[in-house]
Structures are given as structure tokens and as C-alpha cells.
Amino acid sequence: MESVESILKQKRIKYKTYEAAPFLDIDISNPEEIADAIENSQAGYLGDMLYKESFYFKHKILGIKFETFVFFFDDKCSNIKLEWHVKNDPSIRNGFLASEKLRAYICEQYPDKEFVQEESNFEKYVMQSSDTVKITVEADIEFLDCYIEDSIIQKPFYELREEVNDICHYYHK
Secondary structure: HHHHHHHHHHHOOOOOOOOOOOOOOOOOOOOHHHHHHOOOOOOOOHHHHOOOEEEEEEEEEEEEEEEEEEEEEEOEEEEEEEEOOOOOOOOOHHHHHHHHHHHHHHHHHHHOOOOOOOOOOOOOEEEOOOOEEEEEEEEOOEEEEEEEHHHHHHHHHHHHHHHHHHHHHHHOO
């Protein structure tokens, strides 16, 4: 986390940091406590922030204003999420155009890789940039989301989330 914070400071990017499970007094390594917080409607809105520390900042890539979340699980950068919405940045007419620009930019960074379109309710493209890192770009008229995640670093997070989901499903039986 310190290296990301250092880069943001050097580039003079304003950012906010969030602890995992902000505003909740729970042990984030304990699936029962996490499940209790979800069942009591205290944590359902947090998403990845329930489990992970994060940085939040706004910045531009190719003139597209993104809200960016950089997530850390077990002190390792596990995933990054870029969000764009037409309400926040009407300079780009729609998410499809923003997606096309962003994908072209990413392809410049990885010239030997390419995006593959996947079936989805949205326009969805996926690039496997390395053995463990996948980049997903989803868009429609009003939004664009880009997810970058490392499957090895994400694995313990997915295991914990699975345990929490099992406990939550048990509550509903």
C-alpha cells in the first residue's frame, strides 16, 4: 500500500484511504462476524470494501474521467476497478466510445495481447495480460467499468467470501 500511496503523492493525486469494513467493528478475518454484519444490513453496501483496504481517487486516462479503486487483501494489491459514468463525465458521449478508447490504450501497453469479446448483458471484453492477471472491460450507453485482477492474490479473498456466503445461506434455511 505504501508504494501506491507514494506514487499518488508524487503525482499530486488527491486520494482517500479506507480500512477494510469501514465504520464496522468486526474482525475481517472472521467469516461469522462478516456474515453477521451482512445479515444485520450493516455491510451489504460495501462490496469489496467489506473485505479489503483500498485507495479511492479520480483521474483521467485519454481524457476519460475515472473513479478508481485500488484494493488490497492481505497487504497485496489484489484488484483495481475503474468506473466511468456519463453523468460524471458527459464529455464522452457513451460507455461504448469510452470502452473503445480504453481498450485501444490497454492494447498499446500489451501489444502481444488482445481483448476477446464475451457474452454478457453488457458489451464485455476480456484480456489475459499474464498467466494470473485478467483485464475486463464492460460498458453500455451510460457506464464503463474496468476490472484488473490477479487470480493468485484474489484466491484467499474468494475463499473467505465463499465461507461468508455459505454462512449467510445457512441463516436463510
